[in-house]
Amino acid sequence: MLRRIDLRASGAPAEPDALASVLPRAEFDVEAAVEAVRPICSDIAQHGVHALRKYAEKFDHVVPPSFRVPADALDKALHDLDPQLRRAFEISIERRRLVSRAELGDHQVDVDVASGARVSQRMTPVDRVGLYVPGGVAPLASTVIMNVVPAQVAGVGSLALASTPQREFGGLPHPSILALCALLGVDEVYAVGGSQAVPMFAYGVPGLCPKVNMITGPGNIYTVAAKRLVKGLVGIDSEAGPTEIAILADDSAVPAFVAADLISQSEHDPAAASVLITDSETLVAAVEDELKLQVAQARHAARIEASLTGQQSGVVLVDDLDAGIAVADAYAAEHLEIQTRDAAAVSTKINNAGAIFLGSWSPVSLGDYSAGSTHVLPTAGCACHSSGLNVKSYLKAVHVIDYSEDALAEIADSVVTFAEAEDLPSHGRAISIRQERTR
Numbered sequence: 001m002l003r004r005i006d007l008r009a010s011g012a013p014a015e016p017d018a019l020a021s022v023l024p025r026a027e028f029d030v031e032a033a034v035e036a037v038r039p040i041c042s043d044i045a046q047h048g049v050h051a052l053r054k055y056a057e058k059f060d061h062v063v064p065p066s067f068r069v070p071a072d073a074l075d076k077a078l079h080d081l082d083p084q085l086r087r088a089f090e091i092s093i094e095r096r097r098l099v100s101r102a103e104l105g106d107h108q109v110d111v112d113v114a115s116g117a118r119v120s121q122r123m124t125p126v127d128r129v130g131l132y133v134p135g136g137v138a139p140l141a142s143t144v145i146m147n148v149v150p151a152q153v154a155g156v157g158s159l160a161l162a163s164t165p166q167r168e169f170g171g172l173p174h175p176s177i178l179a180l181c182a183l184l185g186v187d188e189v190y191a192v193g194g195s196q197a198v199p200m201f202a203y204g205v206p207g208l209c210p211k212v213n214m215i216t217g218p219g220n221i222y223t224v225a226a227k228r229l230v231k232g233l234v235g236i237d238s239e240a241g242p243t244e245i246a247i248l249a250d251d252s253a254v255p256a257f258v259a260a261d262l263i264s265q266s267e268h269d270p271a272a273a274s275v276l277i278t279d280s281e282t283l284v285a286a287v288e289d290e291l292k293l294q295v296a297q298a299r300h301a302a303r304i305e306a307s308l309t310g311q312q313s314g315v316v317l318v319d320d321l322d323a324g325i326a327v328a329d330a331y332a333a334e335h336l337e338i339q340t341r342d343a344a345a346v347s348t349k350i351n352n353a354g355a356i357f358l359g360s361w362s363p364v365s366l367g368d369y370s371a372g373s374t375h376v377l378p379t380a381g382c383a384c385h386s387s388g389l390n391v392k393s394y395l396k397a398v399h400v401i402d403y404s405e406d407a408l409a410e411i412a413d414s415v416v417t418f419a420e421a422e423d424l425p426s427h428g429r430a431i432s433i434r435q436e437r438t439r
């Protein structure tokens with residue numbers, strides 16, 4: 001089922017870039033999708049609600065009676081929430097909040113670089129954030145938690161949240177998403193799908209949604225492309241697109257677990273990527289057998305099969321564990337599972353991954369819902385430069401500079417020299433004028 005990329009004894013490229021270029025990746029990438037969403041973004045910027053209606057009809061096949069979800073719909077969703085599901089939500093919130101508070105840490109910086117010369121750093125939250133929760137393929141209620149909890153812990157003052165309108169629910173987002181918003185105290189909720197919600201948040205829509213300063217949350221390739229387009233006008237978190245799982249495994253891995261974990265992430269999207277990296281032919285054969293059995297029993301078999309057989313998925317065969325580590329690092333997976341002997345030790349050799357799951361008992365699905373970690377993670381190789389969504393994503397570092405007259409005098413010549421070297425003498429003058437005044 002999985003295509004094979006055999007790097008054994010072939011002198012696999014040593015440089016990470018060259019190695020990455022022979023690994024499985026999607027053909028239709030974010031850059032390609034940018035051209036599809038560019039006109040949508042400018043249409044919404046110019047024509048607001050009118051354009052939102054047009055694209056809701058086209059992509060979501062329902063036009064909500066009101067794009068802003070009424071307060072009573074939020075209350076009703078929470079009231080009607082199944083108690084067992086509510087308990088699962090609460091556990092997930094509790095764990096994500098515990099970890100978020102720890103992420104906040106103690107970031108007070110006050111440094112006296114010389115006598116009377118102090119540089120401090122204050123962390124300030126982004127004022128207003130637009131959060132996106134995917135709902136096109138499946139209603140990802142857990143993504144409400146992954147967005148809202150760290151934003152609240154960071155102290156973001158104004159939170160707006162959007163998710164796809166659902167025909168089945170009269171154009172409202174899925175009730176489980178609304179219930180979680182109510183549970184977490186988010187009352188500004190929109191029934192707007194990803195490639196429309198991003199420009200709505202970025203430009204603002206008069207009479208509906210005030211502009212935000214930052215947009216976070218995952219989505220399909222179009223949602224991610226829209227975020228790339230508006231980046232700069234607003235802040236964005238990492239590009240968290242179609243899900244990826246890479247599993248680095250040796251012959252100690254349990255084939256049924258490996259297959260189940262590959263399938264679990266393929267369930268998200270025909271464009272999702274599932275990659276097995278191993279030096280064991282025996283494991284590959286056993287995983288293939290398991291895939292056949294397990295895919296046949298899966299509710300979303302067609303979607304899973306499309307993902308597993310797509311060119312973004314595959315088995316990468318390597319000579320040994322060290323070669324596997326190099327492949328995993330070059331691939332920079334959103335999720336990397338390590339199912340080898342001494343997985344913890346192996347993980348210390350990995351630099352590039354959105355999140356790392358150790359051993360047989362920490363599958364990605366656990367992280368998706370209830371581990372306490374984030375599930376909004378960088379995809380398409382972005383894990384080599386970006387982090388998953390966390391409390392710090394919503395904070396800005398502001399340096400505060402406080403020098404006394406004597407401390408400035410002490411460094412004045414140095415600054416003037418530096419300014420001259422850059423041919424910016426007026427910069428130097430702003431220093432020397434102060435020295436003249438005080439003489």
Ligand SMILES: NC(=O)c1ccc[n+]([C@@H]2O[C@H](COP(=O)([O-])OP(=O)(O)OC[C@H]3O[C@@H](n4cnc5c(N)ncnc54)[C@H](O)[C@@H]3O)[C@@H](O)[C@H]2O)c1
Pocket residue numbers: 036037040059060133134135136137138140143164192193194195196197218219220221222223239240241242243268269272334375376377378379
């Ligand atoms: N990386 C992460 O952290 C992470 C987390 C959760 C989910 N995901 C991914 O999120 C995605 C969820 O899929 P979804 O479809 O439900 O996402 P979604 O909610 O982002 O997409 C639905 C929206 O896509 C837009 N759209 C659809 N077709 C379009 C087209 N042809 N042109 C322009 N826009 C179009 C519309 O706005 C539609 O409302 C999956 O790919 C999943 O793997 C990623």
Ligand SMILES: N[C@H](CO)Cc1c[nH]c[nH+]1
Pocket residue numbers: 140142143243244265334368375376377
């Ligand atoms: N695996 C997804 C992150 O890529 C997150 C998710 C939400 N629900 C289920 N899974």
Ligand SMILES: [Zn+2]
Pocket residue numbers: 243264265268365368
């Ligand atoms: Zn998932």
